[in-house]
Amino acid sequence: MRTVVLISCVSKKGVNKAKAKELYKSALFKYSLAYAYSIKPDKIFILSALHHLLDPETEIAPYDVTLSNVPKNKRKPGLKVLNTEEKDEWGKKVIEQLSQQTDLKNDRFVVLAGQEYINPIIKDIEYFNLPLEGLRYGERLAFLKKHSNND
DSSP states (O other), X not given: OOEEEEEEOOSOBOSSOXXXXXXXXXXXXXXXXXXXXXXXXXXXXXXXXXTEEEOTTOEEOOOOEESSOOOGGGOOTTOEEOOHHHHHHHHHXXXXXXXXXXXXXXXXXXXXSOHHHHTTTGGGOSEEEOTTTTOOHHHHHHHHHHHSSOO
8 A cells, every 4th residue: 555645736826837736836835735744655646636636846927717616706816616516527647647556445535625626536545644724724734733753
């Protein structure tokens, strides 16, 4: 049984093309990645609303797509929010990509993501741990800071 960590993308991104692990700029992403490295998994992937499943070393350009529910009055111009049908298709694509690189029935998945990223994929993963489940943003950051090797 291998350990695979899945981290969700975030809206705060750099302005230039970069490796995925460097493009995402929020504290939540930074500490999620540090936590992922600290548990020494066999693989780490980023769940991207646009790219589906990303290796952290993959170079990508900034984009404005999200799975999260963002009220219309809080959306920045140009932000594409996927609807339910698009989220289902996104989940199928992620599972397809994961099944090519992991064993969905035997590997252990640690998922560091919100429900919008978890719900479309979790039914297809046998063994999973959701260490951030039920935590609000500040609580997530505190947990990740406490349990990672990054200060």
